[in-house]
Amino acid sequence: MRRLPVEELTPEAFAPFGEVIAPGAAREVWSINAGSARRFHALARAEAVGEGGEVGISLFRAEPCALPISIAMLERHPLGSQAFVPLGPRPWLVVVAASPEATPRAFLAREGAGVNYRRGTWHHTLLALEATSDFLVVDRIGPGHNCDEATLAEPWELALD
Numbered sequence: 001m002r003r004l005p006v007e008e009l010t011p012e013a014f015a016p017f018g019e020v021i022a023p024g025a026a027r028e029v030w031s032i033n034a035g036s037a038r039r040f041h042a043l044a045r046a047e048a049v050g051e052g053g054e055v056g057i058s059l060f061r062a063e064p065c066a067l068p069i070s071i072a073m074l075e076r077h078p079l080g081s082q083a084f085v086p087l088g089p090r091p092w093l094v095v096v097a098a099s100p101e102a103t104p105r106a107f108l109a110r111e112g113a114g115v116n117y118r119r120g121t122w123h124h125t126l127l128a129l130e131a132t133s134d135f136l137v138v139d140r141i142g143p144g145h146n147c148d149e150a151t152l153a154e155p156w157e158l159a160l161d
């Protein structure tokens, strides 16, 4: 099976697909609450379009992937963005692509970093590692078709060291 390298997740590398949700990705940071906290402002924008669509907040509890990890499908959400933020410190994997025909890109998210998939971004479903992991998810809730799935012509194996 062809192997897909796994890159470090950075805002720059992920920019074609969406935003990284992590303090280091913030363009604007300011002190709030009388100096007792800092706001890492507008790391991403949640989008929900279409009749009856709203932005919702959910929790996903994901089982860890068995290794080796095969990438055989991608999906996209034409009516809304989708953000995943881990609620624990474990690393997790993000796989995105310009199209189901394009070579995907895989990223390792560490130290609590999350991502926001821009509306319509092709991505693999949630890939947790090591142990059952909880994620905060911000995406479109409401009626309508919001998930296109594609089976890849040939699967990829993630080249995790």
Ligand SMILES: NC(=O)N[C@@H](O)C(=O)O
Residues within 6 Å of the ligand: 082, 123, 124, 125, 126
């Ligand atoms: N099914 C579901 O809500 N999750 C997927 O969209 C995903 O990207 O994990």
Ligand code: NI
Residues within 6 Å of the ligand: 075, 077, 082, 123, 124, 125
């Ligand atoms: Ni999704």
